[in-house]
Amino acid sequence: MSAATTVTLADLTRMLRESAGEEEGVDLDGDVLNVSFDDLGYDSLAMLQVIGQIQREYGIRLPDEAIAHTDTPRALLTLINTIGEVPQAG
């Protein structure tokens, strides 16, 4: 079955703020879709925290090797909305 999850940029920025806060001088409400997480002020631990929140809220699993290549909000949203695995019931 395919994942029915649709996560928007607004969802993602909300979770980024909740999980890891917002760097001074960065406006997550601006045009950040293609800005690297690094430039947005998020280190690997911050990403671990926000990935954890995404997985809990949407009940999906994001494979570690796929996450390693998602360095912008656009890439992460694409990953979430295409290959986010919905755990099978039972």
Next chain:
Amino acid sequence: MTAAVVTGLGVAAPNGLGTEAFWKATLAGQSALAPLTRFDTAQYPSVVAGEVKGFVAEEHIPSRLMPQTDHMTRLALAAADWAIGDTGADLRQLPEYGMGVVTAASGGAVEFGQRELENLWSKGKEYVSAYQSFAWFYAVNTGQISIRHKMRGPSGVLLTEQAGGIDAVGHARRHVRKGTPLVVSGGVDAALCPWGWVPQIASGRMSTVTDPDRAYLPFSTDACGYVVGEGGAIVVLEDASSARKRGASRVYGEVAGYAATMDPAPVTGRPSGLRRAAENAIADAGLTPRGIDVVFADAAGVPELDQAEAAAITGLFGRRGVPVTAPKTMTGRLLAGGAALDVATALLSLRDGVIPPTVNVRVPAPAYGLDLVTGQPRDTNPRSALILCRTDD
């Protein structure tokens, strides 16, 4: 030998946020001891605490640091900001490797740790914060202060329980003497959660009296244990000559002497090492007991410990030979933050020439022979202070 002087103070205490608010409350004898509100104490025998109230973390802590810091670390970061601001130093003009951080800790960030353990056991590992990896850690205050202010010089953390605040300052002085011009030191602690509360109760020395004005009465015939509080102080030590060179606006005082001793095993029957620690610290300062104008007592509030401390003081200074005070009667014992707050209080006492009072104790037990400053501050223009502290064994 290079003199290590204190050029900045930052206080986060139950009876005052910020140095001047704290000092004003302390001179006025305003106690912050009250029934604990942070969690439900119904099932615990001890219910009085010194809570820091009115601290709005978001006003002091950047958004990125909020999810990764415990209450304890937020208080420490705020106090460090105040202390560094107080020095008037422009840190960008100082070399990164010439600035260090040495703070004291006791149990680490137990409130953060308790929350994440609860998440682990009640919801599963997916619910544990990634920041648990370091946010609970003993060295976290030192680390966060170091990162925030880009201080890459010699740094560390000392875990010597309630003596930690002094040991950290002693160690910071060592770094200054070895050539680090500026070291941020002191200690801020906060363990007002069940996980922090239970080990204190287990010591058997925590007061179970429910009246906040009667719960912590060191050196009194009614002494019944101690009350725990949260907070502490951050102090900035500098090499005296480099402080002078950068045009430091104020020097609160010099850390002139420091010493620590270990108590002998109880089975030996030998006396505690407190008097020897005091003697060594006074000698290290190049002074004699006659040169000490005020003693800030450890003030355990436990009869046998009060007696041992009184014996050490009168042994050195004679009966009623020196004014003794315990302003911590207004805050409770702040674990790793307590002795650091005493350092800040002593320096303010020297700055303003006034000894703050011990509150709630009307008269000390006569047998102790102490000249305890009670009720009102005393204007005796002290020039040097001795600060005593002990760890729980």
